[in-house]
Amino acid sequence: MKRRRARRAHGAAVLAAALTLIGAGAAAGCSSISNSSTGTGATTPAASASSSAAGAATVDTSQCGSKPGVKATGTPIALGAIATNQPGTSFTDIPNMAKAYFDCVNANGGVNGHPIKYYIETEQTNPAQVAADARQLVQSDHVLGIVGNTSIIECSVNSGYWQKMGYYVIDSGIAPECYSTSNSAAVNMGPRYSSDGAVQYALAQGVSKVVFDQSNVPGTGYIAAGPAALAKDKNVPIVQLTENVPITDANSVAIKEVNDAGSNGAVILNFTPPEALIILQAAQKLGLENRVKLWGCSTPCNTDFLATSLGPKWNGKLFVNAELTPPGTDSPKMSLYKAILAQYGKAVQGGIGSFSQMGFTEAEIAVHALQSITGAYTVQSVNAAFKAVKDFDTGMLCQAWTYGDYSLHIPNNADYTVTPKDGKMTTAQGCTPISAVDPQIAQYRAAAGTAANVQ
């Protein structure tokens, strides 16, 4: 009896060991395949990365810091970030790119000689964990500022805590509170305003009906309110749909959307790239892509990878809202971004794209703010500096970026529209402000005093 049990235990141990070894070995091999495939599958980004990296290699990354070539050795300035990382959703590219920027700065003089020490906490969309991560950063890691947060629920869970502790967060927002509270200012537009942009473009093309379909994650009502206001203003009927993700039956979703939109209607999607991809692929397999006037998508669809996967049938058929300046733009800042990504951004898996662009922008803003501090680096001084950022040209957005002392922040409220063309996303429309018909946009512009600047 004992011998058999020993044998079974032996068997289990062998299996465990075998699996670990296989896993480790395969990870070494397979991840190189999957990494190169994220390179080759996303052919154009990787190709453009390598070619512009080659070009950018001539771009001196040392211009990210104030003293090129001089390593910073003073007392570190601690900053922190919280990002979602779970099967199916990973935003770690954003803080990882911010870290790449900070590494560059640290190697080139730091912030007035002080290096930046960056703590990244990951979470799996569990409110307890998200709250705990915030406390870890503030009370154990003693961070002076929060830069680079990207999480489905973080803003909702922690906005009260940041207000209490006096942190003015620079983030890439998703939850409503990222855009509706005093202590969070985002570099991106977030699902609501990005969807606004996509719907706005569709309405401008003269569609007679809008179907807005989004994933059923927290905040659907908040997100839906924007497109609803825009459609109502133009007297266009709008159908609001939600889908449980992950989607197991994309066919019925695609048929429903197309049926509801009609031949002169638009279907606007707000999903993560994998979900948007399977809906659009299902529509194509069913032969439905031409049954509506146009398809639209919020910013997550803005990847060359999606353009490649979708194929030529979607050229000029799918219009994606782009919150950030297209990476193909030729500008010194864009070259610097690609150079830093190539040199310091090994941990950034997605390569060139909106995620790493956001990380770059947030880090850029933070460093710019930190460099303006003259006295000691404390929680008060760092966050006062963040709040004081005004009209900063990031080189990555349509507008200059301002934090400011307002009760809500939507500093990025103008967008591009891009469309797939032969495997790449190309610009269909340049910088266009989001319509102030969305009440939150109107409220922000009034608070920031920018209402008059927008036609």
Added chain:
Amino acid sequence: MRRLHGLRLSDLTRPRILVTTFLLLFVLLVLPQLMSLYYVDTMTQVAVYSMVALGLGVLVGRVGLVSLGQAAVLAIGAWVAARLLFATSQPYLLVLLEAGLATMAVGIIIGLPALRLRGLYLALITLMLAGGITVVLATVNFPNGGHGFLGYDGSLLHIPPIRRPSFAASDPAYFRFAVIIAIAMFGLVLAHIKTRPGRAWAAIRQSEPAALAAGINTWLYKLWAFALASFITGVAGGVLAGAIHYLYSINFPTQDSITLLAVVLMGGAYSLWGAVVAGLLYQFLPSLLNNWGVSADWLTILFGIGVLQVLTTAPAGLADQVPRDLARLGRRLRRGSNKKAATTAPAPERVP
């Protein structure tokens, strides 16, 4: 002398009571002082999920019913508690009781028809019901301060947090509150085990036909177990609501029920300590790994290996296995002694 299913009824040795009491006092009084807030929050979750594991342990370990739907039951408890906390200003303990009772009612309604099934069918039907409840929750969402029966307002710009009791507002205080509630639930289960339900369950576990022949109303006692497990899980849901302040349907996916079964099996479905181990496995380990930057996937793999190991070699789980291994080690160390080692009866044969 036969040990009866992991709990010595005839001689609860004094050292064991002393150790347990000391441990509990330490956890209540000293631990919050020692831990950072990150770990205080984590240990609150451990307390919550120890209760869930306790409920599942009663079903799996004591009665031999496998439920693959406890995450959904937890969600129901949390939903009821959140709704009451937003809609009324009742004291927190009353809300917990109501959440437990409401969940118990749901458990009984489900148990009434479901208990006609046995074994694999019962496990699968609980999985089906959990799947259904998950979809409903995804559509109706958790209450967030809105009006109407569902209490959900989708367009809110600021979601209000779920309140905590006035005497346990801070994180360390709420941790103590959660531990005290957990102790109460463990006490409730202990009371059941030492009285008639416990004996009936043991008999049913051993052999249901024999129990029937002995005149035990097996259906009633199985339903009782279902009701008890649902009540405890409902209360746990109420504690969870106050702990995390914000509830989202994406936090209660169907696969969580599967992972819960895995950790309960690993921790040990029989002994009460097994439920605590399960809670630690389910919440403390992931938190620790997250802090160290290790991917949570390694834990998923570990849980899978753990399930296989438990089912093939250590049916009573870690809580039974580790003390036994330690005891065996102790015996080997005392090899020369004349003292007879306490004979341990083999683990019960019918293992889920």
Added chain:
Amino acid sequence: MPPWADFEPFIVSGLALGGVYALSGVGLVVLYRATGVLYLAFGAVGALGALTAWSLAQASAPGWLTWLACIAVAAAVTLGYGSLFGPALAKRDPLVKAVATIGLTLILYGLMDLLWTTSGGQARSLTLPTDNSGFTIGQITVTDTQVIALAAGVVLTAATAAFLRFTQLGTAMRAMANDREITATLGVPVRRVEAAAWLGCGALSGIAGLLLADLVALDATTLTFLVISSLAAVLIARLRSIWLTFAAALVVGLLHDLLTPVVSLSNYRDMTPFVIAAIGLLVLSRHRVMVQSREGA
């Protein structure tokens, strides 16, 4: 209630979805009949195979090689599991054996997320050459892949039913699933038959995984837990009749999609498999207590 014309396209897509459920459901019942194990890792193993095929395709391997690799990986993992844990758990309750496969599912699920990490904006997809050809019904195009999935379900159902009943190996498998010890005493080469059963299992999961990765999504979470929805059809057939499983799966798929245009129920349509399973099982058991005994296999 929407007009009838609105429901038409959903009949087609519903049958396609039914084909998806049938593939998993029939696979599960076939495996149960042959090995006595409810192989809940069916989806995870298939996903592992599909992701392997995807990786090879990214490395520019020819299509047929990637499919072969998918089936081979699935078969190898299943055979490994069966050899290591089959004998150890053979005498146990079917519930224990099923829970053990949950252990395998968790291991594979963690492994897949480690090896094929989720990264930012990337999305993996698997396409088969049969995606590009098809025919039109009404206004909907039906791809050949969907037809193959449905056909595979039918072929699998018929072939396995025949195999289990009429061939020697099939009869041996059924006997072993019923009672391993007695079968061994009758002189059946138990280990070899067992290995054949597990190998067949694995190959089946691989084929299903490939088709499902194309039809549903190439995502470890989706494919692994698709099994849960497929269990509905399996439960209605009470793990016994393969034909009933196939029919039930089609009904579940049809009903799921037919609810889509009904606005008040549309958001709840993902509940369809669970509700049908619950009702079906409770209705079927109302006159007697259902026990998972060995004779029931």
